[in-house]
Amino acid sequence: MFPALETHLKQTIPDPYEDFMYRHLQYYGYFKAQRGSLPNSATHQHVQKNNPQYLLHGSLGGKDDLIPDTLQKEKLLWPTSLSSAVHRQIEAINRDSHMLSLPHLRSRQLLYDELDEVNPRLREPQELFSILSTKRPLLAPRWPIECEVIKENIHHIEWAPPQPEYFYQPKGNEKVPEIVGEKKGTVVYQLDSVPTEGSYFTSSRVGGKQGIIKELAVTLQGPEDNTLLFESRFESGNLQKAVRVDTYEYELTLRTDLYTNKHTQWFYFRVQNTRKDATYRFTIVNLLKPKSLYTVGMKPLLYSQMDANTRNIGWRREGNEIKYYKNNTDDGQQPFYCLTWTIQFPYDQDTCFFAHFYPYTYTDLQCYLLSVANNPIQSQFCKLQTLCRSLAGNTVYLLTITNPSQTPQEAAAKKAVVLSARVHPGESNGSWVMKGFLDFILSNSPDAQLLRDIFVFKVLPMLNPDGVIVGNYRCSLAGRDLNRHYKTILKESFPCIWYTRNMIKRLLEEREVLLYCDFHGHSRKNNTFLYGCNNNNRKYWLHERVFPLMLSKNAPDKFSFHSCNFKVQKCKEGTGRVVMWRMGILNSYTMESTFGGSTLGSKRDTHFTIEDLKSLGYHVCDTLLDFCDPDQTKFTQCLAELKELLRQEIHKKFHELGQDVDLEESWSDISLSDIESSTSGSDSSLSDGLPVHLANIADELTQKKKMFKKKKKKSLQTRKQRNEQYQKKNSMWKLKLTEDTSEFASTLQKHPAFFKNSENSSFLPMRNENPRLNEVVFLFLTLCHTNSLISQISTSLPQGDKCSSHLCYPNLTVPGARKH
Numbered sequence: 001m002f003p004a005l006e007t008h009l010k011q012t013i014p015d016p017y018e019d020f021m022y023r024h025l026q027y028y029g030y031f032k033a034q035r036g037s038l039p040n041s042a043t044h045q046h047v048q049k050n051n052p053q054y055l056l057h058g059s060l061g062g063k064d065d066l067i068p069d070t071l072q073k074e075k076l077l078w079p080t081s082l083s084s085a086v087h088r089q090i091e092a093i094n095r096d097s098h099m100l101s102l103p104h105l106r107s108r109q110l111l112y113d114e115l116d117e118v119n120p121r122l123r124e125p126q127e128l129f130s131i132l133s134t135k136r137p138l139l140a141p142r143w144p145i146e147c148e149v150i151k152e153n154i155h156h157i158e159w160a161p162p163q164p165e166y167f168y169q170p171k172g173n174e175k176v177p178e179i180v181g182e183k184k185g186t187v188v189y190q191l192d193s194v195p196t197e198g199s200y201f202t203s204s205r206v207g208g209k210q211g212i213i214k215e216l217a218v219t220l221q222g223p224e225d226n227t228l229l230f231e232s233r234f235e236s237g238n239l240q241k242a243v244r245v246d247t248y249e250y251e252l253t254l255r256t257d258l259y260t261n262k263h264t265q266w267f268y269f270r271v272q273n274t275r276k277d278a279t280y281r282f283t284i285v286n287l288l289k290p291k292s293l294y295t296v297g298m299k300p301l302l303y304s305q306m307d308a309n310t311r312n313i314g315w316r317r318e319g320n321e322i323k324y325y326k327n328n329t330d331d332g333q334q335p336f337y338c339l340t341w342t343i344q345f346p347y348d349q350d351t352c353f354f355a356h357f358y359p360y361t362y363t364d365l366q367c368y369l370l371s372v373a374n375n376p377i378q379s380q381f382c383k384l385q386t387l388c389r390s391l392a393g394n395t396v397y398l399l400t401i402t403n404p405s406q407t408p409q410e411a412a413a414k415k416a417v418v419l420s421a422r423v424h425p426g427e428s429n430g431s432w433v434m435k436g437f438l439d440f441i442l443s444n445s446p447d448a449q450l451l452r453d454i455f456v457f458k459v460l461p462m463l464n465p466d467g468v469i470v471g472n473y474r475c476s477l478a479g480r481d482l483n484r485h486y487k488t489i490l491k492e493s494f495p496c497i498w499y500t501r502n503m504i505k506r507l508l509e510e511r512e513v514l515l516y517c518d519f520h521g522h523s524r525k526n527n528t529f530l531y532g533c534n535n536n537n538r539k540y541w542l543h544e545r546v547f548p549l550m551l552s553k554n555a556p557d558k559f560s561f562h563s564c565n566f567k568v569q570k571c572k573e574g575t576g577r578v579v580m581w582r583m584g585i586l587n588s589y590t591m592e593s594t595f596g597g598s599t600l601g602s603k604r605d606t607h608f609t610i611e612d613l614k615s616l617g618y619h620v621c622d623t624l625l626d627f628c629d630p631d632q633t634k635f636t637q638c639l640a641e642l643k644e645l646l647r648q649e650i651h652k653k654f655h656e657l658g659q660d661v662d663l664e665e666s667w668s669d670i671s672l673s674d675i676e677s678s679t680s681g682s683d684s685s686l687s688d689g690l691p692v693h694l695a696n697i698a699d700e701l702t703q704k705k706k707m708f709k710k711k712k713k714k715s716l717q718t719r720k721q722r723n724e725q726y727q728k729k730n731s732m733w734k735l736k737l738t739e740d741t742s743e744f745a746s747t748l749q750k751h752p753a754f755f756k757n758s759e760n761s762s763f764l765p766m767r768n769e770n771p772r773l774n775e776v777v778f779l780f781l782t783l784c785h786t787n788s789l790i791s792q793i794s795t796s797l798p799q800g801d802k803c804s805s806h807l808c809y810p811n812l813t814v815p816g817a818r819k820h
Contacts, residue, residue, distance in 0.1 A: 138366045141235060141469045142392045143208035144258065144477060146195050150213060154234045154270075156303055156359065159314030164606040167297025167597065174323040177249070177340055179285050181329075185245035188218045189230035194240060197261040201477040204392035220273065228280075232269040235361045236425075238471035239269035249281040257472040259479035262334075264288050265523060266426030266473040268355040274345040282354070283340040285327055291524050293596040294324040294339055299607065301358065302343065305351040315358055317607050319343055357521065357595050358610055360431035362394065362465045368435065369397060369461075378442045380404075381452055387460065388499040391477045394465040396496050398503070401441055401457040403449065415514040416507055417624065418585075420460035420500065423483045423576065424474050425467030427521030429593040432610055434461050434519055436617025451621055454628065455514070458507060463496050483518075486579040501579065508584055514628070515547065515587040516580040517620070522592040526599045528555070528616055529563035531590040533581040540586060542642045547587055549638045550626050555619040557601030558612060591616075 143149055192214070195201075217229040228250065232239035240255035257263040264286050292298075299317040307313040319341035327336040345352060372378050387398040405411035419437065421430035441448050441457060451457075462468060466477045476482050482497050491498040507513060517530075530548040535541065544566060552561035572578050581588035593616065597607035626634050 138363065138370065139395060140206040141362050141465075142204040142206055142394050143469060144195070144201055144204050144392060145209055146193055147208040147258075147470060148192070148213055148233050149208040150231065150233045151207075152234065154237075154361075156353070157308050157312065157314045158610055159308075159312065159316075160609055160611045161316055164603070165299070165317040165597075165609070167605050167607065168299050168319065168322050169297060170322070174321045175281075175340070176323060176325055177281065177283050177338075179251060179283070179327060179329050179338065180243075180245050181251065182243055185243040185251065186218075187241065188227055188244050188250075189216050189239070189242040191216065191233075191240050191255065194255055195259050196256060197259065197479070200259050200479065201391060225273075226275050226278070227273065229272040230269060231272075232471070234270075235363060235469055236359050236428075236471045237268050237270075238266055238473075246281075248275075248278050250283070252282055252284045253286050254284060255471070257467070257475040257479070258470055258477060260475055262288055263426075263472065263474040266356050266471065268353070268359055268471060270351065270353050272349075272351050274348065274350045274352060276345060276348045279342050279344055281321075281340065281342045283338055285329075285336060285338050287324075287337040287339055288334065289523060290326075290335075290337060292324045292337070292339070293523060293526065293594065294322055296526070296596070297605070298322075298596040300341060301355045303353040303355070304346050305353075306347045315355070315610075356426070357428050358432060358613075360428045360435075360468075362462065362468050365397070365431070365462050365465075368438075369399075372399075372438075372442065377444075382442055387503065388495045390464070390466045390496055391493070392466045392469075394469065396463065396465060396499070397461060399438075399457070399459040399461065401452060401459060402455065403452040412511065414454060414456045415512045416456045416458060416510075417514055418458045418460075418504055418507070418516045418580075419519070419620075420463050420517075420576070421519040422461070422465075422468055423463040423497070423518060424481070424520060425464050425471075425476075426473030429521035429595065429608075429613055430519030430591075431462065432613035433591065433593055433617045433620075434459070436614030437620055438617070439614065440618045440621050447621065447625060451624060455624070456511070458503070460500060463500065465496075483576060484574040486576050487574050497576070500576075501583075504580060504585075505583065513580075513585045515589070515624070516576070516585045517589045517591050518576045519591050519593070522594050525563060525592070526594045526596045527560040527563055528558050528591065528593045529560050529565075531577060531592065532564065532566040533568050533578060533588055534566045535586060542639060542646070544587055545642050546635060546638045547623060547627050548589070549642060550634065551619060551623045554622050554626070555616060557603040558598055558608075558616060559619070560600060591620075 213233075216233075217231065218227055220227060220229075226247070227244065228242075230239060230242045231237075232255075238255050239252060241253040243251045243253075245251055252267070252269075254264040254267050265288070267284065299319045299322060301315045302318040303315045304313070320343070322339075322341045324337065324339050327338050329336070369384060372382055373384050381401060381403050383400040385398045385400065387396045390396055402414065405414070419434065421434040422428075424430075438459065438461070441451060464472075464476050464482055466472075467475060470477070474481050476494070476496070478493050480494075482494060485494050486497050486501055488494045488498060504513065504516070522529075530551070532544045532548065535544050545564070548559075548564045549561050552559045568578055568581075575590065577588050577590045593613060594608065598604060598612075603612070629635070
């Protein structure tokens with residue numbers, strides 16, 4: 001960079017290594033002494049702690065930093081007979097060195113040994129991924145650079161309603177508002193740029209888009225202006241546009257999942273400037289699912305900031321005149337569906353939020369994990385790790401929960417349980433079930449301690465943090481449903497599930513995985529239920545259904561066994577449930593928790609609350625104990641009950657077909673997949689395939705993977721190995737040929753005219769018909785090292801018919817023979 005300076009240094013400094021180390025350490029602020037004191041690699045000199053050129057940082061002489069006493073020492077390093085240009089360069093270097101010497105810029109890399117002497121070696125590098133710590137703030141979420149993000153921190157309190165929240169009962173006369181749009185209405189909120197299908201994720205940063213955050217809401221004209229102020233540019237928020245079509249009536253458009261043109265289901269937004277006595281109507285106009293729980297009584301969620309501050313009331317179900325219907329606007333594209341409802345706000349000038357379900361954000365998770373990491377008891381048996389970084393660079397956390405074992409044999413005998421949630425970011429139900437599970441398994445309950453004694457729990461509380469942060473419903477920033485790509489080979493594009501599958505694969509090599517369960521939410525069925533995989537092994541016939549049946553007995557008012565399904569469809573081959581099952585996990589499930597509520601027992605026709613969902617996490621633990629009870633009475637009873645239920649189901653199916661069947665002997669041979677229907681509920685069951693920009697990459701990786709699997713000849717690393725290999729092969733050839741030559745020599749003696757008339761056409765076919773003989777003859781003659789053997793063969797031939805390998809086999813080639 002400074003040619004004149006570099007030329008002079010080469011002339012004045014004899015040791016290039018010392019020169020390099022000096023300038024390297026000085027540049028990074030580690031060292032500012034004279035060159036003679038620099039530790040030399042040959043003599044291993046030590047820089048003494050009491051060297052007057054150094055002062056220790058801190059009044060007690062801490063070992064973290066070495067600081068020079070003055071900058072005057074640097075002047076001794078440079079001759080005074082330099083040009084003015086070089087002096088200016090030196091002054092620039094000195095200024096930079098002074099900046100690097102400031103405490104907040106210095107690196108702390110020099111180590112001390114037992115004698116308090118500087119050891120010239122670098123510290124171990126810090127972990128690539130930061131783990132939560134009280135010493136620094138939470139890791140801020142990283143957003144795609146296209147997303148604008150407001151600076152406010154949105155936080156909601158947890159609250160359990162004292163009374164059951166019943167479903168809305170349709171009256172049949174609910175209004176179906178006509179969609180008028182921007183032509184007759186006024187846009188009061190609209191996101192500027194939303195990346196949709198055709199674009200793809202490129203980079204991310206904390207805080208999203210750079211620059212000044214625009215004010216998207218309209219400007220109020222005065223205190224009498226009752227226009228609502230909308231906002232959704234916060235974590236997990238989703239609202240693209242709001243159009244005011246009447247004084248208290250608004251049409252809302254949801255934002256599709258980023259880098260796609262679909263998956264509009266999740267909504268979460270804020271409204272301000274409310275009026276207490278007015279009846280507002282909100283209509284979402286671009287939903288994509290033809291069926292919804294809103295048709296059977298589900299209500300939206302409302303959160304009032306004033307209620308939370310003054311009465312400690314959180315999210316609650318609200319809304320009247322709820323109607324879910326098809327949008328009659330026909331623009332030649334896919335049909336849209338509308339959700340409309342009316343509401344009265346509890347206060348004037350309130351700040352309120354609406355949501356499809358109870359939000360649980362990435363920041364909420366980090367706060368929870370921080371409390372676990374800082375708990376002196378829980379941190380002893382709960383190890384917090386980083387599985388990987390997401391596409392945007394957000395941390396995907398992995399928890400390993402188990403009590404310390406007394407012996408290595410005891411540790412190796414433990415079976416594993418793998419639990420995950422939020423692969424679909426808009427299904428926040430999964431996070432609340434996961435939180436209930438973690439609350440219990442990390443508690444001091446005797447049952448929790450027993451579970452930690454006998455199991456190793458691998459917990460992935462949020463598999464798709466990017467989607468959760470930006471407010472997607474189903475996809476990651478790759479624009480695809482991660483739960484259809486568990487077989488992917490694109491580690492860089494789908495890191496969360498690639499590393500999850502790899503982690504479970506390694507876990508299976510270490511120990512048996514008793515159960516895998518992925519927590520989800522369901523938009524078209526009430527209650528909670530499991531999807532599993534039918535087992536084809538007769539030894540474990542129906543065993544995959546025992547755990548769901550036990551769970552239904554432990555939570556009879558929330559869990560429906562009759563809603564469970566165990567059919568493996570082709571379109572679900574890429575799901576976590578099926579992939580883990582094919583990897584060898586017999587009990588591999590997807591737990592579906594409804595967005596609505598229960599139709600069972602004491603909770604019939606009521607919405608699920610946060611506490612209901614958290615209790616399901618506890619019931620998973622309780623059912624695990626029943627499932628693994630050494631007393632197999634419950635297991636045997638459930639198995640017998642399953643067989644009877646299956647018998648009844650088969651009778652029912654055949655009765656519907658108008659056929660009679662005898663099930664006394666061979667009824668268990670009937671395929672279970674023929675009895676069950678498909679696992680309906682997801683309108684995105686079929687995978688969209690890979691985006692265009694990833695398709696070619698996947699093809700190239702597939703080809704490379706196939707080539708890599710081909711058997712390759714192991715290369716020999718040393719000359720000794722090569723010689724041994726050559727001698728081994730040579731001995732094998734000689735042994736083989738020795739067996740063949742005795743027979744060949746006798747043939748020559750019995751048939752002396754064998755080589756006669758070598759140009760005869762009748763002999764030519766023999767060379768083609770018996771190539772093995774050709775090779776034997778040639779190798780035999782080349783291995784005859786004594787003239788006596790050749791002479792013996794020659795004397796047995798008539799005069800003039802001397803043997804000549806070249807004349808008999810002019811075109812003979814031997815595979816692998818060297819060319820001389």
